[in-house]
Amino acid sequence: REGCTICHTSDVLIGCDGINGSVRKQLLDDTGHASSPLQYLGVLVMLGITGNLPEGSPGADIADGKSALQMSDGKTRLFAMPFDNCQTMWQLSFPMDLDVAQKLSQEGPAALLAEALRRCGAWAPPVPQLLHSTDSSLVSGYPAYDRDVLGPAAFSAAAGSKLATGLPAVTLLGDAAHPMSPFKGQGANQALMDAVVLAKELCLCGAEGPVPALRRYEAEMLQRSGKKVLASRDVSSLLHSELAIGEGDKTRSSFVGKANLERTESLPLNAV
Known part of the structure; x- marks a missing residue:
């Protein structure tokens, strides 16, 4: 204690x-x-849990309590998967300056859910349906770090x-x-x-x-x-860049390699 x-x-x-x-x-x-x-990774991560969508409602055939899904617009990304037999967990992430991400996280669940709906409320089903059905008390969000x-x-x-x-x-x-x-x-x-x-x-x-x-x-x-x-x-x-929605029959690791190459080529010569 x-x-x-x-x-x-x-x-x-x-x-x-x-x-x-x-x-x-x-x-x-x-x-x-x-x-x-x-080390801040430049991304805010939001988590939410909601009940599975009612059978027959828009997106229920995807968010069916059995399947995982991932959607992205090349910047903002949402991943969802079954939490248990009756609930779906979603993870929303997007680039954000650290001071803005910290402020949003401190504002609490209602502000986080409002930001999620602002960003993804017009996306294809089942994303808006999952977000609208989520109680804000089951939402959390934080800047992503590693060391x-x-x-x-x-x-x-x-x-x-x-x-x-x-x-x-x-x-x-x-x-x-x-x-x-x-x-x-x-x-x-x-x-x-x-x-x-x-x-x-x-x-x-x-x-x-x-x-x-x-x-x-x-x-x-x-x-x-x-x-x-x-x-x-x-x-x-990678997941918060245009490479995430690039077309092609390629593994994710090949796109990571391309992202690393592009990042290296953009550095000044004395930084490589």
Whole structure:
């Protein structure tokens, strides 16, 4: 609880308290090793949940509680999928300056839903129907961030931090270690994989104790998840560009490659 001190005894401390986790901050910020500040991805993400559309209504054949859909105008993107047998979850995202995105997020659910309808209220079914049927109390929105990928040296340096003094077996898991954009759907997947690898390493540690096991886990975790962080960042740009609605029988990765090439070619020569 905020403002309370709670004392526990443990052999290992695992920080899995999210993108703004206090364990990461205490572990890395006093080591002299860069702890990767938050990086705004230039996009606001909005989430909503509503009941499935009534049978026979416009768009009900698409938003049928069984199918996923994605629509875009080359800038604003909406993705929807079943939340359960009776409800549909939608995700709306679009480019927005950070100060404007923060202000809109702080204004609350009603303002977010109004912005969604302003942008997509005239789109083809089932988008307007899903938005109109959504109760604003079930809408949230926030600027999307990630962090640059840490290297294993960050954790080695952290062993001497104030947090780790007397408790050297400290590590991070999930968004606390590798926050990423939601646009490849990898955040939760990578956190689950972290947990499996970490549990395996801790089960195998012997007389040497847990610290070497944590370093092995971190090496694997950072290499695996780092690729997903960068790929999710690239897709964040792609999905909110004209490339997202380009015609052609191509994979999304080929469009990401094209977007990266165009971005590189637009840089000054001394920036490449």
